[in-house]
Amino acid sequence: MTSFDQNARSHDADGPPAAPSTAALAEPGTPPALHAASDWLLESIGEGLFVLDAAWRLTYVNAAAERITATPRAEMVGRPVWDVFPTLAGSSVDAAWHATMEKRAQMELRSVPLPKRIGGPTAGWFDTRSYPVDDPAGAGAGGIVVLFTEVGRREREQRELAARSEENERLRELARAMAAVADSGPLLVALCEAAMALCHAQGATVAEIGETEGRFIASLGHPPEVLDHTFPLEGTLTGRLLEAFRARGEVSLLAVEASEAHDSAFCGQLSDGQPVGAILLAPLAAHGELLGVLAISRRATAPPFGRHDEELLRVVADHASLALWKARLVEAAHAASRTSSSFLATVSHELRTPLTALTGYGELLADEILGPLTSDQHDVVERMRGVTHQLTAMIEEILTFSSLEAGRELVRCIPVDVAEVVQSVVAVVEPLAKQKGLEFRVEVPPLPPPLTTDPDKVRQILVNLGANAVKFTDRGRVSLTVCADDGHVRLAVADTGVGIADADRPRLFRAFSQLDTGLTRRYGGTGLGLHISQRLAQLLGGEITVDSVVGEGSTFTLVLPTTPH
Structure with a gap:
């Protein structure tokens, strides 16, 4: 570094200061x-x-x-x-x-x-x-x-305008991210990124608060070991912020130097090896509850945070607090849904055993193994068998739904004979169509396209779509058509049934959803069939598309990649 002589420009008692040197x-x-x-x-x-x-x-x-x-x-x-x-x-x-x-x-x-x-x-x-x-x-x-x-004034105004424009755009991006993300993990990462960019910080953390300890649940710009690190609240910056919040119920920021912190959680190094200097903390609070603490830090050689940094971090914290509150509500709802699914699965398993026994007894009676039946008795037995089959199908739907919700549904991809899968679907759906007097058509090319996927899940999807088509069609026909193009196989189930209004399509694949409660009473069902089919299609790397005209019918097309992604 350049050196200097601090006495080189001292005053002369008898005259003016010496010439600059x-x-x-x-x-x-x-x-x-x-x-x-x-x-x-x-x-x-x-x-x-x-x-x-x-x-x-x-x-x-x-x-x-x-x-x-x-x-x-x-x-x-x-x-x-x-x-x-x-x-x-x-x-x-x-x-x-x-x-x-x-x-x-x-x-x-x-x-x-x-x-x-x-x-x-x-x-x-x-x-x-x-x-x-x-x-x-x-x-x-x-x-x-x-x-x-x-x-110059113009240059300064242009700089300020550019800086404010950049800040506003980053805040808009943050607001969009906070609104779009329902999972707290990505949300917290987006929060740290925005806080660092807006306040020109080199590190950011989010800590959740317990009774006596805090835990870092997000970290950027700090060594990896910071994430999930727990620290006592007593005597730490986070503890001071928590005490102030509990005492006054106010959301106030805290700005300190790392040397003042006495808190190993904040006084370490940044990920680039530089020591931490200035620290700025903001509480994340919503509806009177302290959800966590957002902290940003600068390296020791950087200037401290200013008032404008505090204003920006307060805005970021306000956005983040509401988004974090929403994410927690969503996660609580998902937890409740998983609990409900687990309960449904348990009950369904318990019901399946006696239903299997009833089905077996019904078959014994229908085959007259236990003795001859009158015409009226045959009619009663067939009705009983129909009801047990319907209940069994509903229970299987609930079990599949529970497995999907829990993430336990596995995919087994192998080379598939499309014609063989279609034939197994026809064996189930065609008798249902004949019972209603419907024509059932099948169109498969002479050389079916190659397909590697899970045949059991394809069969389950097509049976669901075919049974639905028969259920909602009173006259006309149901068809199953296979074609291939652009690396995809398309299996389309078409009917001449009631059709679906455009306004109702967004609800088609929702769980436990029927387009009209009247349809539920008339046609029955859990409202899970299409939801399960779409979820299974997505597991296979595909999707189900819909074309429909009210009063003319619908076409549900299962689109699958010829090879799994």
Whole structure:
């Protein structure tokens, strides 16, 4: 680093201060000719330049700095900078210069105000850069050199407009992400990314709060071991924030330096190995409940967080609090749904055993193994068998639904003979169609397309679609057609039934949904068939599409890739 002599610009008791000289910036033994060249260079540049010693005294002021501040050098050199420019105390400039002086780090600020003269109004807006320099005598800590360049009003306004535009766009992106994401995991990652980008931070964490401990549930810019790390609340930053929230019910931010934190959870390193410096914490609270704490941090060589950073983080925290509250409600609903599905599965398993026995007894009676039956008795037995088959099918639907909800449904992909699968579907659906007097057509190409998938699930889907087609068709026909194109196999089940209105299509594949309660009473069913079929199709890498006209019929097409993804 460049060195300086803090006494090079001291006052002469009997006359004016000596002429400006870069001796203040020179290594001992530098030739006089080089001093002269440096003097000319620094006096000629358009940037203002200050040299401050370790005691914050101005030891050198160049001509541009004298002109910009409209303050004679004689009134500045040799005095503490805070006496010359008292309005700088506590400003972002103050913080940046202290970071350079104490941490020996180069700092840069854009568009900051500087005073016109001693105790005077603002001279204008400037970009400033500060650099550490060594004490040439090696007697202790060195000082700093400050360069500042004036920024015109138009350029400053353009910068501010661009910065506000970027901030607004990031906030809009955050709002969209918060609205779209229902899973708290991706939501928390998006939250950390937005907070870091908006506040120019290098690290971000979200901690959930327990009775006596906190746990990091999201982390960016910190070492991997931070995630899931637990820490005691007592005596930590998070604990202080929690106490303030419980005492006053207020959502207040907390800004500190890592050296003040006394909290190993925050005082470690960033993922790039740099130590943490400034920390800014914001509570995540909604409906009177503290959901967690969002913390952002900067490396030790960066300036502290300012008021604008606090305002931005507060907005981010407000968005995130509501989104996190919504995500928790969704997760609670999913947990309740899983509990309900588990209960349904348990009950269904318990019902399946006696139903299997009833089915067996019905077959014994129908085959007259237990003795001959009258015509009326045959009729009763057939009705009983029909009801038991219907109940068994409903129970199988519920068990499949429960398995899908729990993520236990497995896929077994093998090369499939499409014609064989279709024939097995025809064996189930065609008798149902004949019972209602419907024509049943099958169209399979002479050379069926190759297909690798789970044949049992394809069969289950097509039987569901075929049985539905028969159920909602009172006259006409039901057909099953197979074709292939663009790496996909299409198996279409068409009918001439009641059809589906466009407004009802969004509800078609919802669980436990019937388009009309009247249809439920008339046709029966759990409302799970289409939902299960679509979920199974998606497991196979495909989907079910619908074409329908009210009063003319519907076509449900199972579209599958010829090879699994």
